[in-house]
Amino acid sequence: MLAVNVRKARPGFTLEAQFAAPTPGVIALFGPSGSGKTTLVNLISGLLAPDQGYVRLGDAALTETAAGIDVPPERRHIGYVFQDARLFPHLSVLGNLRYGARRARGRAAFVAFDELVALLGLAPLLARRPHQLSGGERQRVALGRALLSQPRLLLLDEPLAALDAARREEVLPYLEALRDRYALPMVYVSHQFEEVLRLATHLVLLQGGRVLAHGPVSAMSLDPALQAVLGPDLSGTVLEGVVSRAQGPDDTAELRLGAGTLQASLPGVPAGARVRLQVLARDVILATQPVQGLSVRNALPGTVREVRSDQFGALVTVDVGGAQVLARISRRALAALALKPGDAAWCLFKVISTRGHTFRLPGS
Amino acid sequence: MLSAWLGPPVAQALWLSLAVALRSLLFSLPVALTVAWLLARRRLPGRTALDALVHLPLVLPPVAVGYLLLLLLGTRGPLGAWLNSTFGIRLAFTTAGAALATAVMTFPLLVRAMRLSLEGLDPGLEEAARTLGASRLDRFASVTLPLVLPGILAGLVTAFAAGLGEFGAVITFAANIPGVSRTLPLALYTAMQSPDGDAQAMQLVLVSCVLGLLGVSAAELLARRLRRRLGR
16 A cells, blocks of 8 residues: 655645555556646655655555654665656666666565566667667666666656657557566556556546545546546546457457446457456447447447536446446537436447557456 | 986976976865855855856966965965964965965866866756665765766866966965976076076976876866766
């Protein structure tokens, strides 16, 4: 468990954040720029001290202003991957990797040097200097350096923000591999929701220096505060399930989800794999009776749970038996269907709508 | 061998110059490091004033600096009299005085090099070292020092080379006494004043040229090594 409750006042900005999240797991700090994500991470690392509050990891109090406890960063054993990598320019890649490892001697090691070098693909880089590395390579070395200090928590402050889309795609699989290989608690700062979907187990939503909401990613997807931050193009339901039939020549895989079955586009994902997928609210069509003669493959029967209006139209939550699906429709459509809580509704969405919104989870 | 080839007066001036320049660095190094660190890392209220004061010897006539030193540290100056009566230290017209005058003159060069070096250091690197388990002393030795050392060394070499040639401040504060304060430039000046000193003057000019070239190339080499190490 990572429990944080801190207050830090700065000129023109006050951070007042409280959350607790289970560990191990990947805790995403998500929010727009200037919401206080980096400040919060610095408070957890100990590089910054709160005006008041606490940071607790497991049974250990790292910061506890009431008790006068403030463990300095060098004794917290918390790895930190900075946005700008911060590799030591006077040391080779090997020297950088060894820097933390040397200082972790005498503590139980769970990250082995050779294994990590193989996992992150660092072997060809070891003799190089930081200035001879690409941005993606730099972040991989920074990751390795932090992990070899045998941390009990790993902080990642937008490690991909400085990279272009291609480089990002180059580093993300390594992050997934690390998450799946080591049961290491991580705090992952991002303002890209896709990264959160791919990596995180727990989502802490920050805005204006405050935690608006936090919880498991799938539950958080139904939170109006998150939908407001994501906007009409990115908000949607996050569903988690097990692949019951791998994708065949008919371009369709099947996914067991609560009581029902979902048809999705999951190329290359084997049966038995746990996946998380996002169905964008704007891709969901609502019907008040069963429809026939449509190409749409998913038609989940359910009951309207909630109807909410916002500046973009109406957002309808439908309970489809164990899971909930969000559908965004126009106010005119809402009026035409006269939907209200308790009504029967079918949620329709195409197989292709799930393409590119599906991510493998660990434990598959 | 060298003194036989150069002749005793030139050799004496050469060794004295080297000694004075070296001693001047011993005077100024700790002060320059402190001032450079203050200017680079601290937001002091009197920062601009301190910066101006440090650079003053660069724009003031060297004779004026020597004269001010004489007023302050001469045997009848306020600080000089106190030093003399309390510790028996005399600075005016001594080798130590020549070194002090040289130190004041080369101080801006030293501070400049160190300050650039310190300012070029990303404090984020020390933070990174911290999160990797390095204590304060460890961080200084493993990150800060290796990164600023080449800059400091380059500054020292430049200041040393410049100190070898200091004339105005030395002759004003420490006079022109053979074996005490007659360094290379003062010996050169003396040789030029004597009717048959042309050969010796030429020799002194050559020695100064060689020393200067050595100093500047050493500084440049150090700077280049630093750039290569840091990949700039």
